[in-house]
Amino acid sequence: MLAVFDLDGTLLDGDSTALWLWDRARRSVPRFLATLLAAPIAVPMVLAPRTRRAGASILLWIATVGLDERALRESCADFAARFQAGALPLRWRGQGVRTLDAHFAGGDEVVVVTAAPTVLAQALIAPLDRPIVVLGTSLKRRAGGWVADVHCRHQRKCQALAEAGHGQRWAYAYTDSLDDLPLLRGADAPMIVGCGKAAKRRLGRARLPNGRASAW
Template structure:
């Protein structure tokens, strides 16, 4: 990757990237917590036992946070500090680097790099733990980009989400960090409609096939709907 990049001016355009299915082909947080659950047969059995309850909760937006928190509790029960989870994230990234590096989307990284080279204020806003996104971005020398993600901490004998960077909460967290006026936003997810609607120029990338019509209906006419390399997703291919 080219660099170093210019230091953005305080009034430079704010450009927000989602991470999963936008820069990264897949759900990085789910992959991490699945790995954590598979650390032991007891965690795996517990996850299978509660999936009939938690699975539908994750699939439905109003209950998604609670459903994800249930799986995260199973994955991290016994941990006492956020640092304990960070250590496991480091171990996970080290052991799975080739697969994770291969999931970074080349077309997405070209756009990401172009915004940085132009001096824009680039920020990643993700539902994954920010330490995980930073570690993956370090593979391509973008570890210095600000990352806003789900805040985790000790609770109920585990390390679970204390503040989920998701839907309206993602916008609140961006504003708290000084990213109130968004010039461009890139995301695949209908959960990011508050972010896309707040952006002067929304760009939908790698959406689910069944969400395309909703994006066309709810976002301004002419909003680009692109595919940056997720073969299972919709959007016009990048040339």
């Protein structure tokens, strides 16, 4: 059986992409100033589903301009190493990792499908040393930097699973966000996770007859 997990807010207790972008911005005065100038426009765009990809691409380009593919991967690997060392305000959710292991123990296949860039998500997940397939947002070069190509969110997560050979339905889905409703609706056992009361409120809004909520 297939168990599908979101990453940020589900397996991780924060937004890995936002933290990585800010980490890159704060290390460079020009990037920092450019981020501050762009933020009043880009951040509201990120918050709105229709403009999220464009807003994220603005901040992504500022953080990565000047990086070739090798340097991009090295940046993600360095970020992941500092995350593993506990040097960043980002942690694995204990219940999330335990749930992963329970699925592996039961012989299930596990896929993480995330709006985070695939290259970043893979770097973060690799040290877990588990056979996890990662599907995320693809990036492309644009004017010397990197921007989002295919943004892996909402219905696109289901399309990514189908394109990877996992069909239209899966046994389990875990996420903290109602932006993942298509993912939840495709699962036989959908689970909304988070702090107890918030997860239950989201479950009520989702109106999933087979859904459950869990405090992670």
